[in-house]
Amino acid sequence: MKQKCGEKMAVSADYIAVIDSGVGGISVLRELVRLMPKERYLYFGDSANAPYGTKSAEEVISMTDATVKRLMARGIKALVVACNTATAVAIHMLREKYPDFIIIGIEPALKPAVNRFPQSTVGIMATPVTLRGEKLKRLIAANPHPDIRLIPAPGLVELVEAGLANSPQMDAFLTPVLGPFVGKLDGLVLGCTHYPFATAAIRRILGNTTVLFDGGEGTARQTQRRLSDAGLLYDGPGCVVFENSLDDPHIYKLCESLMEENYG
Numbered sequence: 001m002k003q004k005c006g007e008k009m010a011v012s013a014d015y016i017a018v019i020d021s022g023v024g025g026i027s028v029l030r031e032l033v034r035l036m037p038k039e040r041y042l043y044f045g046d047s048a049n050a051p052y053g054t055k056s057a058e059e060v061i062s063m064t065d066a067t068v069k070r071l072m073a074r075g076i077k078a079l080v081v082a083c084n085t086a087t088a089v090a091i092h093m094l095r096e097k098y099p100d101f102i103i104i105g106i107e108p109a110l111k112p113a114v115n116r117f118p119q120s121t122v123g124i125m126a127t128p129v130t131l132r133g134e135k136l137k138r139l140i141a142a143n144p145h146p147d148i149r150l151i152p153a154p155g156l157v158e159l160v161e162a163g164l165a166n167s168p169q170m171d172a173f174l175t176p177v178l179g180p181f182v183g184k185l186d187g188l189v190l191g192c193t194h195y196p197f198a199t200a201a202i203r204r205i206l207g208n209t210t211v212l213f214d215g216g217e218g219t220a221r222q223t224q225r226r227l228s229d230a231g232l233l234y235d236g237p238g239c240v241v242f243e244n245s246l247d248d249p250h251i252y253k254l255c256e257s258l259m260e261e262n263y264g
Contacts, residue, residue: 079102107215124151125177126191161254
């Protein structure tokens, strides 16, 4: 898979656009590339406006709409909204605006967590916007469980954006967030695409007995199914193009690092 980081280039209808509030959606991009290495990907991170998870729904809708409008004008064949917050509040708007276009969102991997632990405690760690959103409420209603704990983690996204996903600063941040749940969670749903990059720090606090779940793999499988059904799968050569609203060399280095490192 060829990667061109920070290089603006012409994008054709062969490209899958993957968007996020910053660099977190690279956790989804990794799953997409693993499953479909011959595809062409344009990853756009809106790090200039990150995090989305502490903004109002109206702000998130406006920013997501503006990003998608620019990408559509450049010509793409599918859109993956690799941001839980943007999916939660903006996906319906996007599908109404582009009804004939392939648009894939991501949601917290609650169903596999509930299926794995039907009677024991499951946590959902997410941004405040995701936790109070109607989409998550509907997801919980569709996957009833006797003991679900909602765990807000405002501030985690900023640490990942700063390149501190596996750092003493991340440990210090997560200790008061997850400390009360040590020994009490059988499963933890990572409800933000930035959060998988903090896996090592999460495990240092919760230990290895808590199983972590994220929605990246399921999103990649759904994208592959939709492209296959539409006859739009591409047979290479594959590539990844990174773009970011900050257009800063340090951001592109971080993108490369997150794409390649083993953060589990």
